Amino acid sequence: MMNEKKCCSKGALHGRLKGCGYRMTLARQAVMDVLSDSKEHLSAEEIFNLARKKNPDIGLTTIYRTTEILSSQGFLHKFDFGDKRARFELADSSKGHHHHLVCTVCNKIIDYDDFIDEEVKLLNETQAKLGKKYNFKIENHLIQFYGKCAQCAGGE
Amino acid sequence: MMNEKKCCSKGALHGRLKGCGYRMTLARQAVMDVLSDSKEHLSAEEIFNLARKKNPDIGLTTIYRTTEILSSQGFLHKFDFGDKRARFELADSSKGHHHHLVCTVCNKIIDYDDFIDEEVKLLNETQAKLGKKYNFKIENHLIQFYGKCAQCAGGE
DNA sequence: GTGCATGCAAAGCGTTTGCATAAAC
DNA sequence: GTTTATGCAAACGCTTTGCATGCAC
Numbered sequence: 001m002m003n004e005k006k007c008c009s010k011g012a013l014h015g016r017l018k019g020c021g022y023r024m025t026l027a028r029q030a031v032m033d034v035l036s037d038s039k040e041h042l043s044a045e046e047i048f049n050l051a052r053k054k055n056p057d058i059g060l061t062t063i064y065r066t067t068e069i070l071s072s073q074g075f076l077h078k079f080d081f082g083d084k085r086a087r088f089e090l091a092d093s094s095k096g097h098h099h100h101l102v103c104t105v106c107n108k109i110i111d112y113d114d115f116i117d118e119e120v121k122l123l124n125e126t127q128a129k130l131g132k133k134y135n136f137k138i139e140n141h142l143i144q145f146y147g148k149c150a151q152c153a154g155g156e
Numbered sequence: 157m158m159n160e161k162k163c164c165s166k167g168a169l170h171g172r173l174k175g176c177g178y179r180m181t182l183a184r185q186a187v188m189d190v191l192s193d194s195k196e197h198l199s200a201e202e203i204f205n206l207a208r209k210k211n212p213d214i215g216l217t218t219i220y221r222t223t224e225i226l227s228s229q230g231f232l233h234k235f236d237f238g239d240k241r242a243r244f245e246l247a248d249s250s251k252g253h254h255h256h257l258v259c260t261v262c263n264k265i266i267d268y269d270d271f272i273d274e275e276v277k278l279l280n281e282t283q284a285k286l287g288k289k290y291n292f293k294i295e296n297h298l299i300q301f302y303g304k305c306a307q308c309a310g311g312e
Numbered sequence: 313g314t315g316c317a318t319g320c321a322a323a324g325c326g327t328t329t330g331c332a333t334a335a336a337c
Numbered sequence: 338g339t340t341t342a343t344g345c346a347a348a349c350g351c352t353t354t355g356c357a358t359g360c361a362c
Contacts, residue, residue: 014293020340022341022342023335023336023340023342024336024337025335025336025341025342025343026335027342027343028342031319039212043326044326044327045326057341057343057344058344059343059344059345060327060344061328061329061343061344061345062343062344064326064327064328065342065343066342070255070359073178080236080238082236084325084326084352085325085326085327086326086327093315097205101286101290101292104295104296110290110292112286112290114285114286114289115281115282115285115286118278118282119278119282122274122275125271126271126272126275126301127301129270129271130257130268130270130271130301131303133268133270133304134257134266134268134305134306135306136257136259136266136301136303136305136306137303137304137309138257138301138302138303138310139260139302139304139354140260140301140302140303141299141300141301141302141304142298142299142300142301142302143297143298143299144297144298145282145283145286145292145294145296145297145298146175146294146295146296146297146298147287147292147293147294147295147296148292148293148295149291149292149319150290150291150292151288152343153292161338168338177316178316178317179315179316179317179360179361179362180361180362181316181317181318181360182360183317184317199351200351201351207314213318213319214319215318215319215320216316216319216352217318217319217320217352217353217354218317218318218319220351220353221318221353221354222317240327240350240351241350241351241352242351242352248353300330
């Protein structure tokens with residue numbers, strides 16, 4: 001069994017970036033490493049602070065530009081959880097499809113992949129029907145549940 | 157059959173605001189009227205421009221404060237369609253449950269209520285299961301499909 | 313008359329952009 | 338050596354806040 005934790009090796013990243021006309025840089029590697037080490041959905045500023053520990057010269061602007069590129073190339077997924085900042089996670093193909101459960105108080109986010117088979121099946125059907133009826137070329141969907149996590153619900 | 161187009165009469169709005177310790181003002185009425193007349197999902201600035209026609213002295217700040225209050229009291233629904241600004245619609249009880257289809261190019265939004273019976277049913281089941289498993293008090297959900305509308309898909 | 317609501321201006325905050333420098337190739 | 342990537346500072350756009358004035362009650 002392979003012990004491949006990361007979605008793609010440094011070499012693969014390098015190659016794929018090159019294939020799109022991008023260069024492989026320390027900053028881009030740092031962003032991938034930070035997201036690879038963390039299993040959270042990090043904001044640009046969080047990535048910045050973590051990347052800084054490895055490379056103190058990195059700038060926040062670079063994080064924005066890098067996450068933009070890496071997202072557009074499919075290395076990262078970009079999410080909006082309603083807390084007014086974009087959040088990113090590695091597009092790790094070893095992790096299957098998942099949806100999110102968002103605490104509206106503390107912003108804790110739980111990725112769930114339970115019960116989603118039916119969900120995804122229905123989603124695909126709906127997507128097909130909607131696409132046809134409204135003549136929309138549907139490319140993506142968003143499902144999130146909002147509520148209060150155990151801690152935050154308790155204290156109320 | 158009643159010819160009641162608005163979700164609640166001015167009297168009802170007045171009473172319900174009062175019940176929460178809020179006063180009935182021209183600005184609050186204007187925001188409700190604007191949203192009542194439009195069937196779109198309006199941004200704060202759009203509401204501002206329309207409300208201005210009825211009352212030129214109104215300020216954008218008031219729109220922000222008013223939509224905040226009216227949303228929190230359940231008169232309005234607040235949405236985020238990914239275009240970096242909040243959008244509002246009347247919480248009109250005569251309109252049933254609906255979800256959204258969002259064009260990622262021109263930001264056109266289609267409310268659909270087709271095919272959602274099954275969707276809502278599954279959602280409720282999932283919500284119950286997730287709530288139990290993760291000890292979350294789920295209060296809300298978001299479903300949106302993203303893609304390109306007929307016009308925007310054609311021109312590409 | 314009292315206290316909430318308003319308008320204006322300024323500040324906040326995440327994000328983007330311009331430009332000179334530095335690094336990848 | 339050439340071209341892309343970076344860092345810094347400034348600008349941006351939506352939203353929020355401070356404060357004196359105005360309006361609902």
